[in-house]
Amino acid sequence: MADVLIIGDGPAGLSAALFLTKNGQNVTVFGQDGTPMHKAMLYNYLGIPEITGSEFQRVGRAQVQNLGGKIEDVEVTNAEKTDGGFAVTTADGGRREGKYLILATGTNTKLAEDLSLAKENKGIVADGDGRTSVEGLFAVGWNTRLIRTQAIISAGQGAATALEILSLEAGEDFHDFDVVE
Numbered sequence: 001m002a003d004v005l006i007i008g009d010g011p012a013g014l015s016a017a018l019f020l021t022k023n024g025q026n027v028t029v030f031g032q033d034g035t036p037m038h039k040a041m042l043y044n045y046l047g048i049p050e051i052t053g054s055e056f057q058r059v060g061r062a063q064v065q066n067l068g069g070k071i072e073d074v075e076v077t078n079a080e081k082t083d084g085g086f087a088v089t090t091a092d093g094g095r096r097e098g099k100y101l102i103l104a105t106g107t108n109t110k111l112a113e114d115l116s117l118a119k120e121n122k123g124i125v126a127d128g129d130g131r132t133s134v135e136g137l138f139a140v141g142w143n144t145r146l147i148r149t150q151a152i153i154s155a156g157q158g159a160a161t162a163l164e165i166l167s168l169e170a171g172e173d174f175h176d177f178d179v180v181e
C-alpha cells in the first residue's frame with residue numbers, strides 16, 4: 001500500500017510528490033502527461049528566467065522518479081474512501097490503495113464529485129493546506145481555482161499539502177529545510 005496516492009501529474013501533483021518522496025513517503029502519481037503545461041512558455045516562474053512547459057514537466061517528472069516516486073502512465077477512473085484510507089481504480093483495471101489521496105487533476109473535477117466533495121465557482125473547496133471536508137483527502141492546484149491558474153501557484157499548493165501530510169505523519173510541524181554544506 002502506498003502512503004500517498006496522487007491523481008494528476010501537472011505542477012501541483014509533481015510538486016507534492018517531490019516533497020513527499022524526498023522525505024521518505026511511498027508515493028504513486030497517476031497521469032499521462034496530458035497537462036496544458038505543454039502549451040506554455042514560462043517567463044513567470046521565480047528562479048527560472050525562462051523555460052518551456054514541456055521542459056519544466058520533463059525535469060519535474062525526473063526529479064520525482066530519481067527520488068523513488070512512481071509515476072503510472074494511466075488514467076484513474078474511480079476513487080473511493082476505504083477503512084484504511086483510499087482506493088483508486090485505473091483504466092487498465094488496476095486497483096491501488098493509499099493512506100492519503102491528493103486530487104491534482106487540473107480542470108477535471110469528476111473524481112471530486114464522485115467523492116462528494118463540495119464545489120463552488122472557484123473549484124473544489126479546500127483550505128490553504130489542501131484539506132477537504134474528508135480527512136486524508138486533499139485537493140490542490142487548478143481544480144481548486146478554476147478561474148485563475150499559474151504553474152507556480154499549483155506547485156506551491158502541492159508543496160503546502162505535502163508539508164501538511166508530513167506534519168501529520170511526524171506528529172509535529174514539519175519543514176523541509178536543507179542547508180549549504
Ligand SMILES: Cc1cc2nc3c(=O)[nH]c(=O)nc-3n(C[C@H](O)[C@H](O)[C@H](O)COP(=O)(O)OP(=O)(O)OC[C@H]3O[C@@H](n4cnc5c(N)ncnc54)[C@H](O)[C@@H]3O)c2cc1C
Nearest residue numbers: 008010011012034035040075076105106141142150151154
Ligand atoms: C496556453 C496556455 C499557456 C499557459 N501559460 C502559462 C504561463 O506562461 N505561466 C504559467 O504559470 N502558467 C501558464 N499556464 C497555466 C498552467 O498550464 C497551469 O497553471 C498549470 O498547468 C496548472 O497545474 P496543475 O497541476 O494544477 O494542473 P494540470 O497542469 O492541468 O495537471 C493536471 C494533470 O492531471 C491529469 N489528470 C486529470 N484527471 C486525471 C485522471 N482521472 N487520471 C489521471 N490523470 C488525470 C491531467 O491529464 C493533467 O496532466 C498556461 C496554460 C495554457 C492553457
